[in-house]
Amino acid sequence: MPTKTINLALQGGGAHGAFTWGVLQALLEDERLDFHTITSTSAGSMNGAVMATGLLKGGPKEAIGLLETFWHRVSQAGRYGIFSAPNVMQDWMSSTGRMAANAFAGFEMMSYFFSPYQFNPLDYNPLQKIIADMVDFPLLQKSDKIALHICATDVKRSQIKIFSGKELSADALLASSCLPQIFQAVEIKGHYYWDGGYLGNPPLFPLTRCKYSQDMLIVQIDPILVGEVPKTGEAIADRLNEINFNSPLLMELRGLEHINRLLRKGYLSKESGQRELYVHLIGDDEAMGALSLESKFNPEWDFLNGLRDTGHRRAKAWLSRHFDDIGQKSSVDLETLLALDAA
Numbered sequence: 001m002p003t004k005t006i007n008l009a010l011q012g013g014g015a016h017g018a019f020t021w022g023v024l025q026a027l028l029e030d031e032r033l034d035f036h037t038i039t040s041t042s043a044g045s046m047n048g049a050v051m052a053t054g055l056l057k058g059g060p061k062e063a064i065g066l067l068e069t070f071w072h073r074v075s076q077a078g079r080y081g082i083f084s085a086p087n088v089m090q091d092w093m094s095s096t097g098r099m100a101a102n103a104f105a106g107f108e109m110m111s112y113f114f115s116p117y118q119f120n121p122l123d124y125n126p127l128q129k130i131i132a133d134m135v136d137f138p139l140l141q142k143s144d145k146i147a148l149h150i151c152a153t154d155v156k157r158s159q160i161k162i163f164s165g166k167e168l169s170a171d172a173l174l175a176s177s178c179l180p181q182i183f184q185a186v187e188i189k190g191h192y193y194w195d196g197g198y199l200g201n202p203p204l205f206p207l208t209r210c211k212y213s214q215d216m217l218i219v220q221i222d223p224i225l226v227g228e229v230p231k232t233g234e235a236i237a238d239r240l241n242e243i244n245f246n247s248p249l250l251m252e253l254r255g256l257e258h259i260n261r262l263l264r265k266g267y268l269s270k271e272s273g274q275r276e277l278y279v280h281l282i283g284d285d286e287a288m289g290a291l292s293l294e295s296k297f298n299p300e301w302d303f304l305n306g307l308r309d310t311g312h313r314r315a316k317a318w319l320s321r322h323f324d325d326i327g328q329k330s331s332v333d334l335e336t337l338l339a340l341d342a343a
Contacts, residue, residue, distance in 0.1 A: 004326045005034045005213040006280075009204055011249070012042025012177065012197045013221035014296030015078075016288065018304040020047045020219045021067050022311025023282050027217075028060040030319055037210040039149040039162075039203055041196040044219070045176040046070065046127070049135045049168075052146045056139050070134055071304055077126035078299020116184050123184045127177070131170045140168045149206040151196030152176045155185050160199040162206060197245045204252040207277070214275060215326050219311075220283030222246050224337065227289075238293045250338065253279070257334040279330045282318050284310055 010020055024047060027033055035055065040048040050070045054063025116123070140148055150163040152175040163172035175186035175193035185192035196202075207216045222242040230239045256277060262268040263276045287310050295303070322331040 003032050003034045005036050006215045006217050006326055007037040007207045007210055007213050008035060008048065009202045009207060009216055009218040010038065010040040010044030010048050011201050011219060011221040012044050012195065014043055015298050015304060016221045016291065016296050016307060017043025017047055018071055018307035019221055019288065019311035020044060021071055022308035023219050023315040024051055024067060025064055026312045026315030026319065028064050032323065035146060036212045037147045037207055039151070039206045041151040041200060041202040042177040044202055045150045045173055048148055049140065049173055052140055052148050053134065053136045055146060056143055057136065066134060070130065072301070073130045075299045075301040075304055077130065116182055120183065125174060125183055128170065128174060131173050135173065137168050137170065141166050150176045151200040151203050152193040153196055153198045155192045155194050160203060161193060162203060200248050201245045204256060215278045215280060217280040217282065220281055221288060223283070223285035223289035225285050234292065241293050253334055254338055257338065279332050279334060280322060281332045282314050284314050
């Protein structure tokens with residue numbers, strides 16, 4: 001059947017990236033979609049790299065299988081990580097799978113006095129072997145069917161770095177997801193990188209250059225809108241984290257909508273090289289907003305599967321309502337989302 005091409009923008013968010021896993025599974029199950037350009041950060045980069053490897057090796061079914069295997073291995077590796085909850089600590093966890101707040105708070109306190117260069121001198125990262133086993137970087141580097149862009153933060157220069165093409169590597173993926181409180185900065189060709197979410201979560205500008213599709217689908221993990229002002233210490237910390245990691249995305253969306261407005265009003269012509277870009281978004285502010293910051297480090301399989309199921313439902317609902325919008329118009333009202341009329 002005829003297919004539509006859509007580009008993907010995948011946010012980071014640790015274990016909450018399992019929500020994106022569910023969204024991607026639903027999109028892959030739909031036989032009406034093709035994917036060309038993927039821009040991504042942190043957990044979004046992991047999802048994007050695994051998905052792209054599967055698509056290039058065997059198509060959607062292969063990608064679906066690889067994503068499930070990836071997250072299962074992440075869950076297994078997480079049992080032995082800093083925030084793991086071994087059997088003797090199971091009573092510290094609630095029925096929803098949320099990790100013990102006091103364990104997370106203890107690590108936060110420790111991070112003010114000790115760095116990963118002290119408590120993790122060998123720079124052990126359990127994701128390293130998983131990535132090496134599951135992502136085919138030579139295949140991604142030479143592919144002209146799927147263009148993967150991975151975002152990281154250059155520590156010394158305070159600049160965004162986009163790895164793509166021949167620059168794609170296991171180190172680039174580790175750099176994109178390098179939380180400086182846990183891992184040492186990743187060195188690549190004399191530059192040092194931290195998590196890409198500080199400057200682009202995810203960056204949208206790589207999608208503006210794609211000639212194959214005017215549509216970008218953002219898979220949003222950190223909620224943009226919340227229902228009430230946080231008043232407890234924990235809730236305030238959670239909301240600050242969400243605002244900080246959403247701010248680069250919101251700034252880019254403002255710029256993109258400004259250009260779209262100029263095009264719609266005729267102030268920019270097609271001869272300028274600009275074209276209107278259609279923006280779509282799949283997220284769940286209510287469900288994701290109910291999760292705590294420490295749950296981003298929760299590797300429990302039941303918890304990850306619950307997020308996967310939530311993302312899958314949201315994507316199926318979005319496809320039902322907005323598939324016909326692809327190639328025609330945006331399915332998200334950016335003026336309302338960004339409160340542009342009130343700005």
